[in-house]
Structures are given as structure tokens and as C-alpha cells.
Amino acid sequence: RLTTRSGRAEAGRFLAEGAQAVREALRYGRVHEVFATEQAAERHADLLAGAPAVSVVDRRAAELLSETVTPQGLVAVCDTVTVEPERALSGTPRLVAVLVGIADPGNAGTVVRVADAAGADAVLLTGDGVDVHNGKCVRASTGSLFHLPVAVERDPAAALAACSRAGLRTVAAHGHAESDLTTAEGLDSPTAWLFGNEAHGLPDDVLAAADTAVRVPLHGRAESLNLATAAAVCLYARVLRHSP
Template sequence: MTATAAERNTPLMRTAVDEGIRVTEVTDKAAAGLSETVTPQGLIAVCDPVDVPLATVLRANPKLVAVLHGVTDPGNAGTVVRVADAAGADAVIFAGDTVDPHNGKCVRASTGSVFHLPIARAREADDVFEACRAAGLRLVAADGYATDDLDTADLRGDLTHPTAWVFGSEAHGLPDTVIGRLDTSLKVPIYGGAESLNLATAAAVCLYASARSQRNA
């Protein structure tokens, strides 16, 4: 931390020292070089990776999981992690060519949620889908072109089932080849004139719909 940051965060510095964490003072120039932000706060920490094995995430019989497939924007990915955390999801899985959860912008967009719930990564999306099914999760694609929507699924009681929501990139969504490998697809009903919802908003609506149904079942 810089001298200015140390003055602003004295309790934090004392706690770190009490926990045996090495604290080093650096110059403002060094802090700027270590930080990825335009206006760094003067605090830099070295942490262990947050991701855990996929098998570990699914071993605990999860009821609600968010799967990111091909999401390359770190801000979107981090925001979905934040949403999943808020909705009480059991885990977030980064599948296929999805951004690294340790990306600085992804971590910042999560506002700390990457430390609150299990994060797993898997290079092969098919491995993720098979593992989720084996864990008793129903794979549901969030697809703006789906025939059924959340309202219909809710009325049928489908949202009470243990679910792994699969979200694609904001620009392209999920490929048809991926949607075809999942159990079903649902869209968020749009009652107004908006063409679509962004990824984080759609994820919030879907995850909260499942969370509410599961809690009220």
C-alpha cells in the first residue's frame, strides 16, 4: 500500500499485520504500475486463485448454478457472478472460451462475490454439461429466441427443479449447437418495446426466478 492508503486504511493495515500478512509500503508510481485502474486506490494484494475443481462444486448437490459459455467480456462475467451470489446460487462455472475469472475487470465487476461462492473452470463445455446432469441439474439455456418463456415455465412448476442456467455472450448468445445439447431453453418475456436485455440483466431475471420458485416450493 501507499503511504496515503495506509493512513486511510489504518484498521485494515493493523489487521493484516496481526494476521501475519506482510505489508509493504510502495510509491504512488509503483502502485499505478501494479494496478489496472486509471485511479488506483493505493492498495494491492496478492491472493490465491479462487477457482476450485468442477467435481468439488457439483459434489454438494447444488440446486442453482450459473454456467457462462463463451462470455468474453470480463465486466459481464463479473457482474453475472455478483448476480448469482445475490440470488443465492450455489456456484458459477466458466465453460469453454469464457474469460478468466481472475481477470482484474472481472474481479472488480463482481464486487467481492468471486470470494463468496465457488467458482469453477472447464475448457470443454461438454464436460460441464455432462457433470451438471450427473449432479441432477436440469440444463436450461437462456435464449431470447426460445419458444417458451419464464412465465410459462413458472406456471408449469419447471423452475422448482435443480437448475443450471447456461448464459452465452451478450453479442451472440448461445450457438444453436450448444442449445441443442441442453435440456430446454427459455426466454425472458419482454412486455415493452426493448429489443432485448443485456446479459447481466437477463441473468438476474432468470436466476432470481429460479431462486424464488425453489424457495417457495
């Protein structure tokens, strides 16, 4: 059931697959049980020593729990990690990634990973997008899903309002914006970067509501950057400006 969105929502739990995800879940999340094949249990004996409960399963059971072509034979049952936006944006956040209607779980998970690496304070998902507890999203985050607050607010207007109340300047990543990362001003201030759907970008109402829009400059012949790459460039813009 936890391989489906409805099953995860009903149970309040999800599956984290693979050694890295399980390791970070045990360190930073709340794990109820770990399922492992005999081979995986032997290979990761030190890791499993910290698990609250371990059930050894056969290869067929491991395949049913996995959403990959080549299961790693190690799956943890974890409490869902999402929190309310107000909690994720509490304190004095300086950098937040807002994903608006992101459909691809691999992209969503990669952006969570990038946000974690860039030192972001939170990730906020809004609009009709992917479930951040989707197996592919969890794998793409490589454990970062457990490192920083992840919030869900279905209404984009409410999400932007929450960012503004937290003192964040909302900056839309938009391929046709007049300013680019080399000329835009104010990126040193607390910023919530808005990233849109892979195919359609940000909705017009979200673009209109953002404080400003900025594009990533393209100097070669590439038509565009994919979502995760563009997000990495934008989220690191402030980090690189403050590098020694």
C-alpha cells in the first residue's frame, strides 16, 4: 500500500529504499521497521544495528516493495516528513525553494537534494504536483528529504503569502525574464526561489504575484536548462556570491 500515494496518505508512512536513504532515515527521521534480504542484511549489518526492527524477506518480497528495476534489498518504513508551511518557514529563513506544480518525482527529489546542498532552510511544494514521498523522489533526494523541512501548501497564492510573511522576497525563475542572474539585484536578501512545471513553467498568476523574475543566462546554443539544473544554478547564486 505504501507504494501508492493514497496508501501513504492514509497510513502517514512511506518507504525509503537503498542504503543511503535508510541510513539518513535512521539518523534524522522516524523509522518503524526495515525490510532486508539476507544478502542486504549481511552487507549492511552495521547500518541495521541501529534499526528499531528488522525483518528479513526473500527476493520476491523485496521486489514487491521496490519501485526500481534492480532492487537493493533494503527498505525502511518511515513516518512522512512533510510539515506545515508556517513551521518550515519559522525563524529567519534566508533561502527557500518553492516547487510549483512539479510533475516529475525525479526532478522534485533532485531539487530537494540541491536545496540541501546549497544550505536552503526549507523546500515548499505547491500546486497540483508530485508527492514528495514518491519512491523515485525519495531516491533522487539521496537522503536530503530527511535533512531540511519540506512543506506542502496546495494553494500557490497561500504559499507565496507564507513566504512573504516570513520575510522572503519571492523570485520566479523564468526563462523570458528581463533580468538574469548576472544583472539582477537583491539576490543577496532572503529569497524564496519559485520553480515551475517542467513543460509549462510557472503559471501566469504566480509570475504576476512574485516580487520579481530572473532568468538563467544561456551563452551557448542550448534552448534551455532542465528544471533541476536551473534550480541548482539559481539556488547556488547567493552561495557563490558569498564564497570566500
